[in-house]
Amino acid sequence: MEKKDIIQSFKDSLFTGLIALALFGPIVGLRTVSKGEGLFITQQWGVVFLLVGLCILGRFLININSARRTEFKIFSTISSKFSSITEDKAKHFAITGILFAVVFPFLPFTDRYFMDVAIMILTYIMLGWGLNIVVGLAGLLDLGYVAFYAVGAYSYALIATTFGWSFWICLPLAGVFAAFFGILLGFPVLRLRGDYLAIVTLGFGEIIRIILINWYEVTNGPDGITGIPRPSFFGLPFKRSPDEGETSFHLFFNLEYSTMHRIIFLYYLILVLALITNYFTLKIRKLPVGRAWEALREDEIACKSLGVNPTNTKLTAFAIGAMFGGFAGSFFATRQAFISPESFTFIESAIIVAIVVLGGMGSQTGVVLASIFLIGITEMFRDLEQYRMIAFGGAMVLIMVFKPKGILANRKPTILMHGDKK
Amino acid sequence: MSNLLSVENLTMKFGGLTAIDDLSFDAKNNQITSIIGPNGAGKTTVFNCLTGFYKPTNGQMFLHKEDSKISLRKYTDFKIAYVAKVARTFQNIRLFPAMSVLENLLVAQHNELMVASGYSLFGLLNLKTYRDKELLAVDKAKYWLDIIGLTHRADDNAGDLPYGDQRKLEIVRAMCIEPRLLCLDEPAAGLNPKESAELNKLLKFIKTEKQTGILLIEHDMSVVMGISDHVVVLNYGKKIFEGTAEQTKNSKEVIEAYLGVDE
Numbered sequence: 001m002e003k004k005d006i007i008q009s010f011k012d013s014l015f016t017g018l019i020a021l022a023l024f025g026p027i028v029g030l031r032t033v034s035k036g037e038g039l040f041i042t043q044q045w046g047v048v049f050l051l052v053g054l055c056i057l058g059r060f061l062i063n064i065n066s067a068r069r070t071e072f073k074i075f076s077t078i079s080s081k082f083s084s085i086t087e088d089k090a091k092h093f094a095i096t097g098i099l100f101a102v103v104f105p106f107l108p109f110t111d112r113y114f115m116d117v118a119i120m121i122l123t124y125i126m127l128g129w130g131l132n133i134v135v136g137l138a139g140l141l142d143l144g145y146v147a148f149y150a151v152g153a154y155s156y157a158l159i160a161t162t163f164g165w166s167f168w169i170c171l172p173l174a175g176v177f178a179a180f181f182g183i184l185l186g187f188p189v190l191r192l193r194g195d196y197l198a199i200v201t202l203g204f205g206e207i208i209r210i211i212l213i214n215w216y217e218v219t220n221g222p223d224g225i226t227g228i229p230r231p232s233f234f235g236l237p238f239k240r241s242p243d244e245g246e247t248s249f250h251l252f253f254n255l256e257y258s259t260m261h262r263i264i265f266l267y268y269l270i271l272v273l274a275l276i277t278n279y280f281t282l283k284i285r286k287l288p289v290g291r292a293w294e295a296l297r298e299d300e301i302a303c304k305s306l307g308v309n310p311t312n313t314k315l316t317a318f319a320i321g322a323m324f325g326g327f328a329g330s331f332f333a334t335r336q337a338f339i340s341p342e343s344f345t346f347i348e349s350a351i352i353v354a355i356v357v358l359g360g361m362g363s364q365t366g367v368v369l370a371s372i373f374l375i376g377i378t379e380m381f382r383d384l385e386q387y388r389m390i391a392f393g394g395a396m397v398l399i400m401v402f403k404p405k406g407i408l409a410n411r412k413p414t415i416l417m418h419g420d421k422k
Numbered sequence: 423m424s425n426l427l428s429v430e431n432l433t434m435k436f437g438g439l440t441a442i443d444d445l446s447f448d449a450k451n452n453q454i455t456s457i458i459g460p461n462g463a464g465k466t467t468v469f470n471c472l473t474g475f476y477k478p479t480n481g482q483m484f485l486h487k488e489d490s491k492i493s494l495r496k497y498t499d500f501k502i503a504y505v506a507k508v509a510r511t512f513q514n515i516r517l518f519p520a521m522s523v524l525e526n527l528l529v530a531q532h533n534e535l536m537v538a539s540g541y542s543l544f545g546l547l548n549l550k551t552y553r554d555k556e557l558l559a560v561d562k563a564k565y566w567l568d569i570i571g572l573t574h575r576a577d578d579n580a581g582d583l584p585y586g587d588q589r590k591l592e593i594v595r596a597m598c599i600e601p602r603l604l605c606l607d608e609p610a611a612g613l614n615p616k617e618s619a620e621l622n623k624l625l626k627f628i629k630t631e632k633q634t635g636i637l638l639i640e641h642d643m644s645v646v647m648g649i650s651d652h653v654v655v656l657n658y659g660k661k662i663f664e665g666t667a668e669q670t671k672n673s674k675e676v677i678e679a680y681l682g683v684d685e
Contacts, residue, residue: 280546287545288528288535291521295529298518305473305510306530307503307599316542413522417560417576 009063013056020055024048094365101271105264115263119270119335121375123328126274128355128367129281130324135353136362137285138317139297141198144205145352147185148178148322150212150344152329157225157339158218167231171330178326179319181208186318190311193300205349212341224340230262231269231334238262266335273331277324278364284320286414293317294362294414351375358399360406369407373399425486426451426635427472427603432481434467434659441467443659445481449603449652454629454636456646458670459656460680465639466513468656469605472637473510474502485603504533509601511592513608513639519581523572523591526580527563530598535559566594570624586617590624597628603635604628610642618642622649647671655679 029048032039104110104118127149134142155177156170189200212219219225230238233249240257242248249265250257284290292313295303300310333339355374359366374395381391399407427449434442441464449455457465470476472483474497483494485506494506502508518526528535538555539545545552567573570590575583580591589609596604606625610618626649628634640646646653646667653670655663657679663670670676 283546284542287539287542288532289539289542291525291529292532292536294521294525295518295532298520299516301475302512302516302518303529304500305503305512305516306532306595307500308529308532309500309504411520413525413577415522415524415528415556415560417524417564417573 006064009060012063013060016059017052017056020052021048024051097365097368098275105267112260112263115260115267117376117379119263119267120379121371122267122270122274123332124352124355124371124375125368126270126277126328126331127325127352128359128371129274129277129364130321130328131352131356132359132362132364132367133281133284133293133324134317134321135356137281137290137297138293138314139361140314140317141194141353142201142318142321143198143346143349143353144185144201144203144208145321145325146344146346146348147205147208148181148325149329149332149348150208150341151181151322152178152326153333153339153344154212154219154225154329155326156330156333157228160229160334161225161227164229167229167330167334171327174330175323175326178329179323182318182320182322182325183315185322186315190314202346202349205344205346209341209344212344219341222341224338224342225333226338228333228337228339230337231265233265238265266331270331270335273327277327280324281364289313289316291414354396358396358403358406360403360408360410362411363406363408366406366408370399373407424451425449426453427637428484428486428491429468429472430482430484432468432471432483433479434464434471434476435479441659442471442478445656445659445661447654447661447664449635449637451633451635452629453651454625454638454649455652455654456638456640456650456667457654457656458640458646459662462658463656464659465656466607467659469510469607469637469639472502472603473508473605474498474500487602503599503601507600507602508605509596509599509603510605511589511596511607511609513611515585515588515592517580517588517592517595520579522577523567523580523583524560524563524576526591526595527566527598528559530595531559531562562598566597569627570594586613586620589613589617590621593624593628597632597634601634603637605637605639607639608641609638610640610645613642615644618645621645625649 025048028051029043029045031042031044033042034040101122105115127145130148131142131145134140134145152174155174156167159165159170159173160167185201185204189197192200213222215221232238236247236249236252238250238259238261239248240250242251249255249261255261285294292303292308295306295308296310296313303310303313332343336343351374355367355370358374359368359370374392377395378388378392381388384391403409425448428446429448430446432442432445433440445464445468447455457468459465467476471478472494474494477498478495484491485494485508492506494502494508497506503510518529521529535555536542539552540549564573564576567576570587570593572583572587572591575587580588583591589612593604593606593609609625610621613621622645625636625638629636629649638646638650650667653663653665653667654661655670655673655676662675662679663673665673
């Protein structure tokens with residue numbers, strides 16, 4: 001590299017530093033602290049200079065890198081190694097993953113906190129898999145997926161608290177309700193594509209949330225619904241002291257009472273639900289309707305010219321995606337025992353979409369990796385308080401830089417004429 | 423030979439612009455009917471009317487079936503392909519690029535497979551009736567791939583094929599819906615002479631072996647003159663000539679439309 005280039009990139013990085021200073025100065029440098037009788041401004045210029053320095057250094061390195069017109073070798077080897085592992089050994093990877101998930105609750109280092117995080121990750125995996133049908137396969141960008149999650153949660157909560165039916169009856173009902181709402185949303189948006197569709201679905205997500213807040217008589221408004229029944233283990237509740245004429249789980253199996261029993265049960269419940277979603281998606285992808293979804297994503301006009309009914313095809317995608325969102329919602333309701341509209345804000349939809357897109361559109365394993373990565377990292381940095389979201393953003397940027405098409409972007413044909421060559 | 427398609431007084435207006443003006447012509451079974459004309463003559467608009475993408479302002483289009491005839495005006499959108507069995511290809515290739523060649527051909531058999539899979543129910547249960555039907559569909563795809571010599575690439579993405587092969591694949595994909603009328607919009611555009619010759623062979627095969635009439639829009643005169651049984655010449659939305667390839671070549675009106683009038 002020539003000397004001129006170095007000077008040029010050094011100037012460029014200084015300019016970047018200037019922009020960073022202008023941004024970080026007021027945002028990070030000045031901080032309001034409430035003390036006693038009022039708000040005070042504290043200054044933290046050290047952090048600002050650290051951040052600005054990092055920006056200058058980063059920009060300089062990027063400049064040098066692009067001047068050499070080659071990637072850092074280490075990055076390309078890591079990324080190619082990574083894809084070769086996951087592409088060739090996808091099956092082994094999946095089996096190992098499932099086995100690990102099954103034994104996870106009994107590993108020595110697993111404690112209550114790990115279990116909670118694992119349940120959360122699995123919920124997002126299930127939501128990601130559900131949304132993958134709509135976004136990844138059918139190519140319909142749905143930014144309001146959380147609406148179906150909310151419909152599932154509220155249907156479960158309302159049915160369970162009003163009629164007192166068991167989890168196993170309410171779960172399919174919640175799925176049916178959510179699917180119905182999926183079709184309801186599907187109809188008006190059939191003609192829309194791309195950005196327009198995204199905006200309308202985003203609006204739909206907000207509408208559902210606002211209805212939940214304002215329809216006080218039914219949904220109890222912002223106060224939410226409390227006392228949602230917990231699931232039972234085939235009729236055996238997880239209670240320390242069961243009601244009269246009832247046996248609880250720990251008494252039946254002669255165990256010491258522990259709250260972990262319920263947590264472990266919930267863990268397996270969401271694991272099974274998620275795996276059902278996955279199995280279903282993998283199956284339906286190889287059926288005519290699944291191929292029609294993908295064809296619709298590729299070219300809608302060509303689909304019409306081949307006699308594929310785009311209306312029905314899109315509606316099934318919306319309905320099935322929504323149904324799994326509904327299942328996940330009822331699981332959420334039964335786990336929390338309390339739901340309020342607060343839990344179903346736009347950021348939830350955004351996270352689910354991010355998981356699907358960053359995982360690699362249409363890739364089932366990609367969704368798992370992206371969920372673990374995004375949710376796991378955000379949890380890991382929980383101690384950092386308000387900087388936690390920086391970690392979330394950083395994780396997203398890293399994936400976008402090194403894997404612009406998503407962690408696993410390769411698509412396998414649904415049917416092979418010549419069999420698997422490998 | 424029996425009539426397959428009759429277009430009667432077809433008119434298509436876009437606002438003040440008359441793209442097709444009172445056009446009437448017939449196309450016959452097992453014949454290749456070419457529609458030619460200078461750029462902007464309204465050829466693709468005729469196709470879009472026939473295949474349900476546009477609703478014509480005026481006129482009728484009938485598809486003859488043994489002793490009955492069905493009006494194409496009644497069908498729009500996907501029903502043209504599904505019910506009336508009119509298939510088409512596009513001027514700019516419209517394959518499903520990220521899907522494999524075989525999958526492209528299976529999507530074309532979507533409606534039969536949907537019924538066979540019990541609208542996904544039998545398929546999810548993995549019943550044998552569905553698996554057998556799917557194998558039949560793969561056989562049909564293989565039959566067509568053998569004809570265009572792409573069987574060895576069946577599992578590759580359609581978008582990775584060379585341009586000429588993509589053209590041929592789009593044609594056989596349309597053939598997989600077993601159409602009665604196949605509308606080809608400039609199938610030879612961008613092909614080299616060798617590929618054009620192969621295309622001619624494929625179209626002749628379809629014409630003679632299948633119960634399909636072909637309607638062809640083409641600028642490449644080596645294709646048009648080589649295979650057309652009947653030529654319709656359009657200019658500014660009007661039919662200016664109709665006849666065999668040989669007659670067309672020598673027609674004064676056609677030469678004037680293409681080259682201008684000698685002052």
